Amino acid sequence: MRERGHVTLSDVARACHLSVSTVSIVLSEAPLSSHVAETTRERIRVMAASLGYHPDVHARSLRRRRTQTVGVLAYDMSDPFCIPVVRGIEETLQAAQYFSLQVNAQTQRMLFDRYLRMLLERRAEGVIVIASWVFEETNLLADIEKNNVPIVIVGRDLTARRITSVLVDNHEGGALAMRHLLDLGHRRIAVIRGPEEMFDSEPRWQGIRDAACAAGLRIDPRLTFQLPNQVDPHSGFEGGLRFAREMLASGFGCSAVLAFDDLTALGVVRGLLEAGLRVPEDCSVVGFDDILPAAIATPGITTIRQPLNEMGVLAAQRLLEALDQRDTTRMRKARLHRLAPELVVRTSSAPPPTAEKERAPGPGR
Amino acid sequence: MRERGHVTLSDVARACHLSVSTVSIVLSEAPLSSHVAETTRERIRVMAASLGYHPDVHARSLRRRRTQTVGVLAYDMSDPFCIPVVRGIEETLQAAQYFSLQVNAQTQRMLFDRYLRMLLERRAEGVIVIASWVFEETNLLADIEKNNVPIVIVGRDLTARRITSVLVDNHEGGALAMRHLLDLGHRRIAVIRGPEEMFDSEPRWQGIRDAACAAGLRIDPRLTFQLPNQVDPHSGFEGGLRFAREMLASGFGCSAVLAFDDLTALGVVRGLLEAGLRVPEDCSVVGFDDILPAAIATPGITTIRQPLNEMGVLAAQRLLEALDQRDTTRMRKARLHRLAPELVVRTSSAPPPTAEKERAPGPGR
DNA sequence: TCTTGAAGTTCAAACGTTTGAATGGTATAT
DNA sequence: ATATACCATTCAAACGTTTGAACTTCAAGA
Numbered sequence: 001m002r003e004r005g006h007v008t009l010s011d012v013a014r015a016c017h018l019s020v021s022t023v024s025i026v027l028s029e030a031p032l033s034s035h036v037a038e039t040t041r042e043r044i045r046v047m048a049a050s051l052g053y054h055p056d057v058h059a060r061s062l063r064r065r066r067t068q069t070v071g072v073l074a075y076d077m078s079d080p081f082c083i084p085v086v087r088g089i090e091e092t093l094q095a096a097q098y099f100s101l102q103v104n105a106q107t108q109r110m111l112f113d114r115y116l117r118m119l120l121e122r123r124a125e126g127v128i129v130i131a132s133w134v135f136e137e138t139n140l141l142a143d144i145e146k147n148n149v150p151i152v153i154v155g156r157d158l159t160a161r162r163i164t165s166v167l168v169d170n171h172e173g174g175a176l177a178m179r180h181l182l183d184l185g186h187r188r189i190a191v192i193r194g195p196e197e198m199f200d201s202e203p204r205w206q207g208i209r210d211a212a213c214a215a216g217l218r219i220d221p222r223l224t225f226q227l228p229n230q231v232d233p234h235s236g237f238e239g240g241l242r243f244a245r246e247m248l249a250s251g252f253g254c255s256a257v258l259a260f261d262d263l264t265a266l267g268v269v270r271g272l273l274e275a276g277l278r279v280p281e282d283c284s285v286v287g288f289d290d291i292l293p294a295a296i297a298t299p300g301i302t303t304i305r306q307p308l309n310e311m312g313v314l315a316a317q318r319l320l321e322a323l324d325q326r327d328t329t330r331m332r333k334a335r336l337h338r339l340a341p342e343l344v345v346r347t348s349s350a351p352p353p354t355a356e357k358e359r360a361p362g363p364g365r
Numbered sequence: 366m367r368e369r370g371h372v373t374l375s376d377v378a379r380a381c382h383l384s385v386s387t388v389s390i391v392l393s394e395a396p397l398s399s400h401v402a403e404t405t406r407e408r409i410r411v412m413a414a415s416l417g418y419h420p421d422v423h424a425r426s427l428r429r430r431r432t433q434t435v436g437v438l439a440y441d442m443s444d445p446f447c448i449p450v451v452r453g454i455e456e457t458l459q460a461a462q463y464f465s466l467q468v469n470a471q472t473q474r475m476l477f478d479r480y481l482r483m484l485l486e487r488r489a490e491g492v493i494v495i496a497s498w499v500f501e502e503t504n505l506l507a508d509i510e511k512n513n514v515p516i517v518i519v520g521r522d523l524t525a526r527r528i529t530s531v532l533v534d535n536h537e538g539g540a541l542a543m544r545h546l547l548d549l550g551h552r553r554i555a556v557i558r559g560p561e562e563m564f565d566s567e568p569r570w571q572g573i574r575d576a577a578c579a580a581g582l583r584i585d586p587r588l589t590f591q592l593p594n595q596v597d598p599h600s601g602f603e604g605g606l607r608f609a610r611e612m613l614a615s616g617f618g619c620s621a622v623l624a625f626d627d628l629t630a631l632g633v634v635r636g637l638l639e640a641g642l643r644v645p646e647d648c649s650v651v652g653f654d655d656i657l658p659a660a661i662a663t664p665g666i667t668t669i670r671q672p673l674n675e676m677g678v679l680a681a682q683r684l685l686e687a688l689d690q691r692d693t694t695r696m697r698k699a700r701l702h703r704l705a706p707e708l709v710v711r712t713s714s715a716p717p718p719t720a721e722k723e724r725a726p727g728p729g730r
Numbered sequence: 731t732c733t734t735g736a737a738g739t740t741c742a743a744a745c746g747t748t749t750g751a752a753t754g755g756t757a758t759a760t
Numbered sequence: 761a762t763a764t765a766c767c768a769t770t771c772a773a774a775c776g777t778t779t780g781a782a783c784t785t786c787a788a789g790a
Contacts (some may be wrong), residue, residue, distance in 0.1 A: 005430065006485075008776060009513060009776065019548045020740090020743085020776085021740055021779080022739060024777065028778075030778075030779075031498065032739095035739085037738065040739090052507065052511030052513070054486045055484065056486065056776055056777070057487050058426045058427045059427055061745090062421070062775095062778095063745050063778045064745085064778065065776080077442070078448045078452070082442045085444070087471075090469070101466070102467055104452075104467075108369050108632060108767080117465065119420060120419040121419045121421065121422045125422060136564060143419065147419070229615055239662050245740060266661045266662070266663070273664075275665045292445075292658060293658035293662065296631045297656055297658065297663070299638075300635075373745095374746065374747065375746080383769080384770050387769075390769090395748075395749075397769095400767060400769080402769095403769080420746085423746080424748085425748075426739085426747090427746080427747070427748095427776065427777090428747045428775050429748065430775065489734090575760075701778090
């Protein structure tokens, strides 16, 4: 064991009575290593292992001028949304021999900037940003361009800024949810709209309205509710709970609630059950995202699944392509990937209490 | 913008008609920078900013022989258990100007080893491992010692290997849960024990038994159930669900279920509700951990909270201390921190259906 | 005997940064 | 006039690694 500091190449070289070069060539499996006698190679490897040698990635990166690192900046790792995306990214990068350096902005702009800078300092070769909000005008973006580091963003469309973007088709998702409730026979449907500063809110709401419209239904404005802008991504639960209480207090009922996301839906369920109503018998609830708590709550929340893992994989693939073309092509065009969401039917949705009268009168239903 | 590669100190120096040294001294705010004229300093800073210069952390680490980096190896970042621990670690390290390099072993031993090696290669100055399982005999441990990198582990006791350990008092937690049910008046209590290969399982079970014993209750072996060893940390839900179904099918009932963790508890709730029973009126359910889904499900799960954030903070503090003493003290003694858990009463637990008869007969209760 | 070629190994420079020592100035005290 | 102090800046070496070029040594071919 060394007195201090790490075991280096020259430690190994000294122990083997060889030069640093030879040891480096062998341990890094450079092309030249085929010219080194197998016995020597083995001797070096054994010695390196017994000394506990591990190459210094800083020295290596400096010399090779490659870090094999991609930065992944998530707006909040504790949001269940991020986890599968990050995992998809990680898998894909790992297979391409890249290390994904993950940092967590915790929805704080200050941290966001700090970490973006840190990724630059750590010489990430590319950056993937997961952010359905924040990330507006930071001048670090210019620095990233100056240093020729490609970016991909997950969760919103920034192709206008010439950044390749991967996101779910929110319009279609909203429409899927609404059509599901309409198909079940609901007509009095309450809608909880997302915070205004979140990118997803508007297209989702559009999809909901368009689907209602196509079925000849105009959504009653008295049955819509707006979630406030909040920093805490877990606040959706509180919002849903408050909505349910207010709605029940107002006496202005509905047979189904279409919530902005799963946390909101779980808040609504809590409010309804607390008041002694049954879900879905008295009122259906539909969420969005398909996060873990929605699947394991009882009743299971009917929701719109975002292909999160797939989105991560796609983002990583696009980034790897950009890295490949980095030197040849200067001008890359930003691409937009809008992935299809999927309806996941669980037990929080059912025909309305009076469905038999509203729909087909046959006794089979 | 440079043709390729990043902007370097010498780019800035050239643009300022100054030497690399001066620019370095100013931008890194070295002590010598007080000797540099303020006008010069400002000129350098402006130029650096306009060129988009960011210091190369690899070159800096190489020269300074410090990386200001601590590795955080979690056995599974998608486990809600890890999130608050990691956040506590991150906060604490950040305040001490350290960067926490987080990696996710996804409960795979192969990844665990690979990432541990990577942390060594990235010259993490210390390592925090979050692992209630895995992490048995990896010879990388020896390498870590050889390179004089301090370790702290969260989630199990490895003081026998002279590694400082931070964990919750599982024995006390189990006892708390059992005493809560006993206090409510339950006598027929089913217990779902954790997987054998998980460190927490045994002490938790001991605590449960000791508390029962102290109250003069012997737990009926027909009411205990053993979760199988599983790689997927989300499998607790399935286990709980299966338990509930089997128990109901056997007709051998109980008035309360003490589940190994929250996911298991949520599985039990699903099984009971599916069968038309009410929670907590017909059967109480208690979990362990206090993860998000337990709080936002309805009924909210009564559970034993682990002070996860605090555990992260503590682990980081101990590591920072070890880093401070690294050079002076060679022999550090490993410390054991066993933190007190806390009972969180929600709505999944209540007196048993026949509580009035079993306990005090007064009408006030 | 002299090339030629290969095998096995080493030299030395470079990557971008930091930093102790050194430089050339100018002002003040002796 | 010389020493002292300080100011503003630069020199040069070092961190651990990689790699193109160079160097031996030995054997075979001309």
